[in-house]
Amino acid sequence: MATPSKVTPSFSYFSSNPGLAEAGADIAVFDIIPPTPGFLTIPERFGVRAVHYHADVASSDSLTAAFGSFKKDFGGKLDICVPCAGVNKNVEFLDTTWEDHEKLLSVNVMGVYHTAQLAAKTMIECGTKVGSIVVIASIASYMAIRSQNSSAYCGTKGAVRAMVPGIAAEMVKYGIRMNSLSPGYVRTEMTAPFPHLLESWKDEIMNHRVAEPEDIRGACVFLASDASAYMTGQDLCVDGGVTKW
Numbered sequence: 001m002a003t004p005s006k007v008t009p010s011f012s013y014f015s016s017n018p019g020l021a022e023a024g025a026d027i028a029v030f031d032i033i034p035p036t037p038g039f040l041t042i043p044e045r046f047g048v049r050a051v052h053y054h055a056d057v058a059s060s061d062s063l064t065a066a067f068g069s070f071k072k073d074f075g076g077k078l079d080i081c082v083p084c085a086g087v088n089k090n091v092e093f094l095d096t097t098w099e100d101h102e103k104l105l106s107v108n109v110m111g112v113y114h115t116a117q118l119a120a121k122t123m124i125e126c127g128t129k130v131g132s133i134v135v136i137a138s139i140a141s142y143m144a145i146r147s148q149n150s151s152a153y154c155g156t157k158g159a160v161r162a163m164v165p166g167i168a169a170e171m172v173k174y175g176i177r178m179n180s181l182s183p184g185y186v187r188t189e190m191t192a193p194f195p196h197l198l199e200s201w202k203d204e205i206m207n208h209r210v211a212e213p214e215d216i217r218g219a220c221v222f223l224a225s226d227a228s229a230y231m232t233g234q235d236l237c238v239d240g241g242v243t244k245w
Contacts (some may be wrong), residue, residue: 002167004057008089011041018042018045019040019217019218019221020080020082020218020219020220020221021042021045021046021050021226022046022221023221023225024046024048025048025080025110025216026048026049026050026074027039027042027048027049027050027051028049028050028052028053028070028073028074028079028102029050029051029052029053029054030053030055030057030063030070030115031053031054031064032055032056033050034052035052035144036189036226039052039164040114041222044171045122049074049217050176051070051073051074053066053069053070053197054066055098056117057083057107057111057112057114057115058103058106058107058110059083060110060114063111063114063115063118064118067118067119067122069208070152071102071122071175076121076122076124076125076126077128078123078126078128078131079123079128079130079131079132080131080132080133080134080224081115081116081120081123081132081133081134081169082110082118082134082135082136082220082224083111083112083116083119083135084114084135084136085107085108085111085112085135086107086108086112086138086149086156086157087103087107088104088150088153089103089105089152089153090105090148090150091148091149091152091214092149093149093151093152096151097233099104099151100239102112104152104153104156105156105159107165108153108156108157108160108243109156109158109159109160112135112136112160112163115164116133116135116167116173118197120133120167120171120174122172123174123176124176128175128176129175130175130226131174131175131176131177131178131179132169132176132177132178132181132223132225132228133167133171133176133177133179134173134179134220134223135160135164135178135179135181136160136180136181136182136183137160137164137181137182138157138160138178138182138183139182139183139184139185139237139239139242139243140154140157140233140242141154141157141158141160141161141162141182142182142237143242143243144214146204147197147200147204148197148203157182160180161182161235164178164179164233164234164235165178165233167228168232168233169233172232175241177228177229177231177232178232178233179223179228179231179233179235179236180188180234180235180236180240181216181219181220181223181235181236181238182235182236182237182239183211183216183238183239184202184205184211184214184237184239184240184242185198185210185211185239185240185242186210186212186215186216187210187211187212187213194245198210204242204245205239205240205241205242205245206240206241206242206244206245207240207241209214209240211238211239212239215238215240216238219236219238222236223236229245
């Protein structure tokens with residue numbers, strides 16, 4: 001695997017999940033929330049750099065400024081990017097407002113798309129030959145989420161998965177691969193406050209277990225590394241079998 005700088009605007013289960021750091025990657029996280037305690041211990045645990053940049057992926061100015069700071073701090077070097085920003089709102093289709101939908105689109109679709117775009121431009125500028133962009137989609141791009149009213153969220157994640165082949169086709173001439181990763185139900189800081197959901201999800205999953213962040217780690221490292229060198233434009237679904245059950 002390449003030992004790169006990795007930049008990812010993310011929720012905490014990706015920013016604190018040490019998979020890429022454990023594999024030797026320096027880490028740069030773009031997030032609107034402060035760094036988690038787990039993220040702050042990454043340098044000591046794995047001997048790599050780990051820098052947090054405050055950024056709002058729904059703001060072009062904020063995202064561009066964060067990338068500028070990152071490039072100064074890391075010498076413009078970037079080999080891997082994992083855009084995984086995402087928000088949801090549990091609201092019925094008939095009650096979803098324009099503002100609700102616009103918020104989800106601005107973060108989940110435009111934020112992810114333009115993070116990948118800025119990352120690709122940075123990779124091209126620094127001359128990387130092993131670039132890998134791994135966007136985080138979701139099982140919501142394949143199926144209805146029965147336990148929640150998430151039609152708008154499902155649409156945004158479908159858009160994330162759908163953008164991948166087109167971007168991959170354009171980026172191949174630069175040596176940059178583009179794939180997506182679709183996690184299933186995962187226990188995170190965002191889902192932990194809803195134990196009734198976590199319990200109900202078990203009945204929907206083939207192996208009857210909600211994923212822990214560590215269950216997603218290997219797939220992310222695989223797509224980021226040269227172990228997946230012949231993969232581009234694809235989606236990897238890591239869901240405990242829920243989409244086949």
